[in-house]
Amino acid sequence: MNFSGALPRLFMMLVAFAIGAMLFRTGVSEGLKTVIASEPPPAKVEQAPSFTGWAGCGLDEAGRFENPLRCRMEMRAAQSTPTIAPAPVQMMTRHESEKASGWFLLAGLAFPIALGGAALLMLTSYFGPGREDPESEEV
Numbered sequence: 807m808n809f810s811g812a813l814p815r816l817f818m819m820l821v822a823f824a825i826g827a828m829l830f831r832t833g834v835s836e837g838l839k840t841v842i843a844s845e846p847p848p849a850k851v852e853q854a855p856s857f858t859g860w861a862g863c864g865l866d867e868a869g870r871f872e873n874p875l876r877c878r879m880e881m882r883a884a885q886s887t888p889t890i891a892p893a894p895v896q897m898m899t900r901h902e903s904e905k906a907s908g909w910f911l912l913a914g915l916a917f918p919i920a921l922g923g924a925a926l927l928m929l930t931s932y933f934g935p936g937r938e939d940p941e942s943e944e945v
Contacts (some may be wrong), residue, residue: 826917833913893899
């Protein structure tokens with residue numbers, strides 16, 4: 807192939823840019839999939855909170871409590887905070903971390919690799935075998 811014209815060089819740069827964009831997109835999406843898949847599932851809520859503590863407060867027609875101090879004490883007594891047992895935070899395994907970092911490394915180097923490959927291809931076709939050197943002509 808001879809990439810000596812402007813149109814083939816422009817075409818090669820566009821192809822290299824498209825390949826770099828696809829590599830970047832693939833690297834980022836696969837890296838994020840790995841990170842998201844390694845997260846622990848959300849903690850399950852045992853029971854939805856109930857608001858029955860307001861029943862004994864006796865609201866009047868204006869929406870005020872008849873006895874606000876008694877109501878506050880009843881509400882505090884009715885509230886029971888569930889105790890959650892402390893547990894260590896689940897983290898990514900070493901294999902998952904290396905896999906995600908590899909994908910993100912590919913995403914970071916996608917454009918330099920693609921554009922460098924296109925430049926190397928153009929240089930080898932321009933200066934490669936089969937190309938005559940104008941300076942080596944015998945006079």
